[in-house]
Amino acid sequence: MGRHSSSALLEVDDVIVKFGGVTAVNRATFSAHRGQITGLIGPNGAGKTTCFNVITGLQKPTSGRVRYQERDVTRWPVHKRAKHGIGRTFQRLEAFGSLTVRDNVRVARDIHGGPVAWVRPGGRANLEIDVLLDRVGIGQYADERADSIPTGTARLLELARALACNPQLLLLDEPSSGLDESETDAFGDLLKDLAAEGAAILMVEHDMDLVMAVCDDIHVLDFGQIIASGTPADVRTDPVVQRAYLGYAEADDHTSELDPVTATMLEAQA
Amino acid sequence: MGSLFAFTLLGLFTGAAYAIMASGLVLTYTTTRVFNIAHGAFGMVLAFTFWDFTQRQGLPTVLSLFLVLGVVAPAIGWFIQRFVTRGLGEGPVSVALVVTVGLLVGLIGLAQQIWKPEARVLLPFYADTGWQLGDTYITAHQVVTITCSVVVAVGLYLLLNRTRIGTAMRASVDNPELLKLFGGRPDTVAALAWAIGMSLAALGGILLTPVVGLDYYALTLLVINAYAAAMLGRLKSLPLTFAGAMGLGILESWAVAYLPTDGFWSTVRPVIPALFLFAIVVLMPQAQLRIGQVKGIIAAPVPSVPRAFGSGAALLGLAFVLISLVSRADVLLIGVAATYAMVMLSLVLLTGYGGHVSLAQFTFAGVGALAYAKLDEPNLLGLAMAALISAGVGALVALPVLRLTGLYLALSTMAFAVLMDKMIFQAEFAFKFNGTLATERLSILGVRIGSDTSYVWFMVLCFVLMGLLLLWLRRGALGRILIAMRDSPSGCGTLGLDLRWFRVGLFSLSAGMAGLAGGLFAGLRGTVGAADFLYFQSLLVLLLAVVFGVTSVTGALLGGAALMLLPVWQSSQPELAGLLFAILGFGAVLLGRDPNGIANHLFKLGRWGTGRVLPHWEDQFRERLDGLLKAARPEPARSIDALVDAGIEEPKGVG
Numbered sequence: 001m002g003r004h005s006s007s008a009l010l011e012v013d014d015v016i017v018k019f020g021g022v023t024a025v026n027r028a029t030f031s032a033h034r035g036q037i038t039g040l041i042g043p044n045g046a047g048k049t050t051c052f053n054v055i056t057g058l059q060k061p062t063s064g065r066v067r068y069q070e071r072d073v074t075r076w077p078v079h080k081r082a083k084h085g086i087g088r089t090f091q092r093l094e095a096f097g098s099l100t101v102r103d104n105v106r107v108a109r110d111i112h113g114g115p116v117a118w119v120r121p122g123g124r125a126n127l128e129i130d131v132l133l134d135r136v137g138i139g140q141y142a143d144e145r146a147d148s149i150p151t152g153t154a155r156l157l158e159l160a161r162a163l164a165c166n167p168q169l170l171l172l173d174e175p176s177s178g179l180d181e182s183e184t185d186a187f188g189d190l191l192k193d194l195a196a197e198g199a200a201i202l203m204v205e206h207d208m209d210l211v212m213a214v215c216d217d218i219h220v221l222d223f224g225q226i227i228a229s230g231t232p233a234d235v236r237t238d239p240v241v242q243r244a245y246l247g248y249a250e251a252d253d254h255t256s257e258l259d260p261v262t263a264t265m266l267e268a269q270a
Numbered sequence: 271m272g273s274l275f276a277f278t279l280l281g282l283f284t285g286a287a288y289a290i291m292a293s294g295l296v297l298t299y300t301t302t303r304v305f306n307i308a309h310g311a312f313g314m315v316l317a318f319t320f321w322d323f324t325q326r327q328g329l330p331t332v333l334s335l336f337l338v339l340g341v342v343a344p345a346i347g348w349f350i351q352r353f354v355t356r357g358l359g360e361g362p363v364s365v366a367l368v369v370t371v372g373l374l375v376g377l378i379g380l381a382q383q384i385w386k387p388e389a390r391v392l393l394p395f396y397a398d399t400g401w402q403l404g405d406t407y408i409t410a411h412q413v414v415t416i417t418c419s420v421v422v423a424v425g426l427y428l429l430l431n432r433t434r435i436g437t438a439m440r441a442s443v444d445n446p447e448l449l450k451l452f453g454g455r456p457d458t459v460a461a462l463a464w465a466i467g468m469s470l471a472a473l474g475g476i477l478l479t480p481v482v483g484l485d486y487y488a489l490t491l492l493v494i495n496a497y498a499a500a501m502l503g504r505l506k507s508l509p510l511t512f513a514g515a516m517g518l519g520i521l522e523s524w525a526v527a528y529l530p531t532d533g534f535w536s537t538v539r540p541v542i543p544a545l546f547l548f549a550i551v552v553l554m555p556q557a558q559l560r561i562g563q564v565k566g567i568i569a570a571p572v573p574s575v576p577r578a579f580g581s582g583a584a585l586l587g588l589a590f591v592l593i594s595l596v597s598r599a600d601v602l603l604i605g606v607a608a609t610y611a612m613v614m615l616s617l618v619l620l621t622g623y624g625g626h627v628s629l630a631q632f633t634f635a636g637v638g639a640l641a642y643a644k645l646d647e648p649n650l651l652g653l654a655m656a657a658l659i660s661a662g663v664g665a666l667v668a669l670p671v672l673r674l675t676g677l678y679l680a681l682s683t684m685a686f687a688v689l690m691d692k693m694i695f696q697a698e699f700a701f702k703f704n705g706t707l708a709t710e711r712l713s714i715l716g717v718r719i720g721s722d723t724s725y726v727w728f729m730v731l732c733f734v735l736m737g738l739l740l741l742w743l744r745r746g747a748l749g750r751i752l753i754a755m756r757d758s759p760s761g762c763g764t765l766g767l768d769l770r771w772f773r774v775g776l777f778s779l780s781a782g783m784a785g786l787a788g789g790l791f792a793g794l795r796g797t798v799g800a801a802d803f804l805y806f807q808s809l810l811v812l813l814l815a816v817v818f819g820v821t822s823v824t825g826a827l828l829g830g831a832a833l834m835l836l837p838v839w840q841s842s843q844p845e846l847a848g849l850l851f852a853i854l855g856f857g858a859v860l861l862g863r864d865p866n867g868i869a870n871h872l873f874k875l876g877r878w879g880t881g882r883v884l885p886h887w888e889d890q891f892r893e894r895l896d897g898l899l900k901a902a903r904p905e906p907a908r909s910i911d912a913l914v915d916a917g918i919e920e921p922k923g924v925g
Contacts, residue, residue, distance in 0.1 A: 056764055082766035094761035096754040098569065107754040110747040111767045118747035158761075165765055 008067075009034050009200040010055065010169050015064030017050050017224075024050045026224035027064070032169060037191055037201045039211045039232075042221035048204040049091050051221070052171050055202075056088050057081050068169065087167030089158035091174045091204070097147030101138060101157055104146050105129045108164040129164070136160045137186055152178025156187070163194075170194065172203040176210055188214045212236070276406040277527040278520055283412040285519020286419035287477040289512045292496035293422060294470025296503065296511050301442050301463035302351070303359030304366050305505070305677055307629075307684070308373035310493030312468055313475025315377050316343055317489055318385050320476050321392050331395070338476070339469045347468030351461045354859055361863075362756075363676040367627045368816045368862040371809050374493075376855020378486050382848030394480040415477045419512075422470065426508060429466075439463060487806070494685055498547035504554070518546050537693040544685035551682055552670045569622075569753075570822040570870045578741050578823075582734040585827070589730040593723045601722045603834055605794040608729040609635070611830025612787035614815040615736050615823065620780035621812070622821035622865060623744060625756035626773070627680040630667070630687035631784050632811050634660045636803030637690070638785025639792035640700055640707070648710035648718075653789045660785020661778045668777035679777070687805035695800035706799035709792040729790050733830075736783060737823040752776070810836070813858040819867030828869060 008031035017025040025047040032038045040048050053059035055066055057078040065074045073081055096104050106129055110118055133139045136156045141149050146157060155175050162170060172191075176184045184207065191214050195201055205211045211218065211232070218235045220228040228238045235241055295309045306312075316338055323334035354373070358366040394411030401408050430436040435458070441449045442459045449456050474496070475489055482488040499518050503510030522542050529535045538545075573581065593601055613635050620626050628634075641656040642648075667686050671679045696703045712719050712728070719725045743749055755762045755769065763769055792798045814833045819825025836854070840847040861867060 058760060058763070077768070078760075078763035079766050079768040082764050086764075088764050090760070094758040094764075096757040096761060098753050098757050099750065103750055104754075107747075107750045107762075108765045110751055111754075111762060111765045118751075161761075161765065 008032065009069065010202070011065075011067040012051065012055065013065045013067060015051070015054055015061045015066070017047070017054060017059060018062045023224050025054070025061070028221070028224070028226055030219045030226060030229065032200045032202045033217075034168070034198055034200045035195055036216040037195050037203060037214050039215035039218040040202060040204045040221060041206075041208070041211060041218060046221040047224040048221055049173055050224075052088060052173055052202075052204065055081075055171060056086055082165065085166070085168035086171070087162035087165055087169070088171035089155060089162060089173055089175055093151065093154050093158065095146040095154045095157050095161070097145065099146055100143050101133065101146055101149065102126075102129055102142040104157055105132060105160050105164045108161040112165040132160050132163060136163070136190065137183070150178060152176075152180075152183065155179075167199065169200045169202065172201065172205075174204055174206060176205060176207050184210055273405075273527065275404070277523045279403075279406055279408070280412075281520030281523030282516055283415050283519070284478075284481060284522060285516035286416045287474050287481070288492075288495050288499050288519055289419050289515035290422050290470050290477065291474030291492055292499040292511045292515050293426060293508055294467035294474065295493070295496045296500045296505060296508055297426070297439075297463050297470070298467035299500075299505050301439050302355065302460045304355045305370065305681070306355070306373075306467070307367065307370040307493060307681075308377055308490075309467070309471050309496060310475075311374045311377040311490040312343075312346065313471040313478075313492060314486060314489035315381050316346075316468070316472035317392065317475035317479045317484060318381055320472070321390055321479075321484055322385070325390070325392075335476070338472050343468040343472040344465035347464035347466070348461050350468070351464035355464070356457075356460070362625060363680070364621055364625050364627045365863055365865070367629075367677070367680050368812065368865070369859050371629065372813055372855045372858030372862055374490060374855065375809055375813055376852045376859065378490060379848045379851025379853070379855055381486050383846075383852060384848075390484045392476070392479040392484050411477075411480060418473060418477065422473070423508075423512060430508075435459065435462060491688065494547065494688060495543040497681055498543045498550065498685075501547060501550045501554070514550075518543060521546060534697055537696060541689045541693045544689040547682065547685045548670060551674070551678060554674060554678075570819060570825070570866045570873060572741060572744055572749075578738060581824075582738055585734055586727075586730060589727055593726055598722055601726050602794065603838070605722075605726040605729050606791070607831045607834035608726065608733050609787050609791040609794070609830070610811065610814075610833040611827050612729075612733050612736055612790070613784045613811055614820070614826035614829045614833075615733070615740055616780040616783035616787070617812065617815045617820055618823065618826050619740060619743070619783065620776060621815070622819075622825075623749060623752045623756075624773075624776050624780075625752075626676050626777065627812065628683045628777070628780065628808075629680055629812060630683035630690070630805070630808050631780075632808040633687040633690045633803055633805060634664055634781040634784035635788030635791060636695060636800075637663050637781075638788030639709075639798045639803070640695070640788075641785070642789035642792045643707040643709045643798055646710070648793065649713045653712060653786065656789035657782045657786040660788065661782030664781020664785075665774050665778040667781075668774045679773075683808075684805070687808050691800070691803065691805040695803060701798070701800040704799070704801075706797040707792075708797050709795065711793045711796075712790070725794060729794065732786070732790060733827070736786075737826070740823060810854070813854060816865055817854070817858050817861050817867055819869030820865045822866070822869045822873075824872065825867050825869035829867075 010032040012028055012030050015025055015028045016023065028047070028051055030038070030040075040051065042048055050059060054061045055068075057073075057076055057080075061074065065072055067073065068081070068086065069084065073084075076084075096107060099107065106125065109125060109129070130139060130142060133142050136159050138149075138153050138156045138160065141153055141157075146154060149157070155178060159170075159172065159175060176187055179187060188210055191201060191203070195216075203211070203215070215232055218228075218230065218232055219226050220235060220238075220241050228235055228241045230238065291309070291313060295306060298309075299305050319342055320334055320338045323329045323337060324331055329337070350373075354369065355366070358369060394409060395414045396410035399410035428436075430440055438449060438455070438459050439462070442456055449459070474492065478492060479489065482492070495515075495518060499514035500511045502514030502517070522539060525539045525542055529538055589604065593604060596604070613631050616634075617628065617631055620628055620631075638656040638660040641659040642652060645652045645655055647655065667683060668679065671682045695701050701707055711725055719728050744752075751762070751767065751772070755767070755772065759769055788803075791802075795802070810833060811829075814829040814836075815826060818829035818832060836850060840850055843850075864870075
């Protein structure tokens with residue numbers, strides 16, 4: 001955790017989120033760095049999406065801080081963080097269903113450009129939007145309404161929408177679910193390209209093959225707590241992680257009934 | 271000191287009745303997520319029913335009370351939940367609001383139709399009984415009221431905490447879907463909640479009738495008192511709702527005791543609930559953005575540019591012919607229709623495109639009219655100032671609620687409309703009580719538009735220009751962002767849109783449009799008064815806008831014409847005046863779920879018709895137009911460089 005702290009773009013510091021009596025996130029501390037892909041993994045309900053909501057400002061933490069670009073942004077509103085380069089996609093989709101795929105991205109550009117851009121005629125905008133749609137691989141859906149495209153495509157649309165705002169920090173919430181194998185491979189390459197261009201990517205993901213293949217750093221969340229952090233190789237062999245995940249397996253005694261994360265985790269180890 | 275105690279005590283009695291009413295509102299809202307604006311109207315109808323049973327049918331009081339509270343009210347509640355409000359809670363807030371506003375107007379019409387206006391008295395319970403407590407006289411009715419409120423409080427506590435169905439109700443507050451998974455029956459829970467809620471509305475209405483009178487509107491407006499009380503508990507907590515109701519009752523009582531009984535201050539008392547509401551809304555913490563699902567809305571089609579201009583020109587021509595044919599009185603009516611249509615255009619922007627509901631749109635027209643009359647600058651500058659002042663007032667209304675969700679914005683606008691209607695418009699500095707202000711017709715560049723015909727035609731022109739402006743906005747970035755915001759506020763927020771200020775700007779623009787209409791209306795009439803801008807008019811504006819289609823300019827035009835015709839029909843058939851309200855209100859209940867309204871069906875019919883008679887006329891027209899344009903100004907070809915440029919530039923954006 002402390003390895004890169006000097007150059008961290010994002011630092012989540014000792015964040016606690018409580019919903020009534022339930023502690024969704026318990027003293028989470030982690031960071032994300034420019035040019036790197038950081039994975040956030042853990043079983044369902046471990047608090048991963050809540051962490052994203054805290055970072056983007058949709059959820060106020062009970063305590064703890066969020067630092068971004070070496071500034072304390074804990075009390076910043078959602079839109080201000082976005083303006084400063086934090087972009088995200090959602091696990092439960094938030095695409096604009098009444099608009100076409102192209103217009104979804106165009107709205108992102110409109111919003112990013114601010115009121116001055118709303119009255120400026122957008123001569124080259126269309127071209128740039130289409131280039132962006134092709135880049136994430138959904139160019140052929142450009143003229144379809146966003147509530148009529150497949151889930152996986154809608155996730156890529158959310159990515160394109162976020163990219164239209166030139167984010168420095170990109171939060172991706174289960175971006176590959178709904179994609180088939182070849183699409184996932186292409187998506188992994190895209191992520192690496194984006195990181196190589198300098199973006200910091202923080203990703204919640206259940207596809208362990210993808211996580212192990214693209215992530216530079218991984219943090220494992222369980223019951224709201226970070227139980228392990230490190231490179232894919234470190235995490236894979238971490239005794240705490242093994243105990244936590246294998247512990248479930250022993251208690252259950254039926255590998256088939258494991259939740260998908262644990263199952264894929266074990267698979268990836270094997 | 272003695273009198274302070276006495277007035278506090280009196281306030282508690284009224285507060286107790288408010289508490290009964292408010293707890294019913296909270297119960298239905300928390301279990302079904304439908305805020306029943308018609309809660310007070312149901313209380314009104316049921317109080318009239320109680321009067322009917324006791325006074326007209328001559329049934330004993332206790333039996334009547336049992337019939338109303340135990341049979342009629344629960345039956346109505348069950349019926350409304352089953353057939354009217356079911357499933358509304360999961361849809362957009364604007365739809366639920368329109369449907370319940372439709373219920374409100376329909377119920378007022380129904381009551382006026384069944385119980386024709388005449389003086390009616392509903393005696394308090396045990397009218398002649400009372401006790402002297404120190405220097406205070408306490409009536410039996412007051413004791414009954416407070417006893418009822420205690421019984422309701424204890425009963426609701428026991429129901430919610432000690433019974434199975436009560437537990438299901440509390441669970442349903444958090445997550446009806448989850449409740450279904452665990453074998454609960456959300457429909458039964460919802461029906462029960464509405465049945466109880468309706469009984470509580472009835473009890474509150476009956477207990478308050480001796481205080482506010484057996485009046486269609488006064489009892490209906492009690493929903494604002496109930497809402498204000500419930501807001502203290504954020505529409506969730508029953509104990510806080512009771513506290514809010516008591517506080518409101520005491521404040522009202524103190525106002526009676528300590529405010530001067532003449533002049534401006536005498537108008538404060540009726541608006542205390544509205545003021546109380548604003549105070550609480552300002553103190554409410556910021557609402558969290560909700561994360562939902564992809565849900566697109568089918569909207570009426572946006573006409574192409576040639577079609578929009580063509581329709582505008584056709585309308586101007588039609589108006590010209592109409593205006594020269596009809597009598598002077600009818601010319602003025604066309605001007606009134608144009609006013610309504612322009613106010614409805616402001617709702618097309620706010621509700622149709624933006625998904626927010628305003629129950630005060632005609633009040634903003636009133637602000638515009640007042641400003642136009644007071645400025646006494648009958649020219650374009652004066653008109654623009656009137657619109658700007660309305661826009662400013664609109665921003666002031668939206669500011670305190672901009673941190674909250676759409677429901678609170680809509681309800682606060684209703685409180686604002688009542689506040690303006692009952693206090694500000696009647697004040698000395700405004701139209702004065704029962705007074706009017708004289709206004710001049712507009713002059714443009716020194717030329718006065720004096721004659722009725724040319725002034726009304728100018729109003730139609732204003733409507734056309736406003737409609738074209740609206741369509742231009744809808745096609746551009748603003749229109750896209752409006753739709754995006756309606757589909758996913760969270761998505762817009764995380765892309766960098768400041769929703770709070772965007773919402774204020776939208777609301778303010780819409781209020782400004784209504785204000786412009788109001789200024790033109792003032793010039794048309796020559797004299798305007800507070801009676802022209804009653805809060806109830808705003809509800810009719812909203813309903814007719816939705817019925818005829820709040821997503822299109824055509825809908826606004828048709829709605830404006832219909833709203834102009836409504837009083838004409840009513841005065842030609844006075845015995846059916848109430849029925850027309852009832853038809854309109856309940857019609858909106860049926861049509862409110864589709865905000866595209868009648869206009870959209872006409873569009874479909876029109877497309878079907880042109881498809882048969884003149885297929886592709888528009889394409890041919892456009893081709894010809896493009897040909898002409900190209901001949902005049904050759905389009906520069908897109909260079910291959912631009913393509914390459916964009917291709918290289920875009921990926922860098924991430925860094």
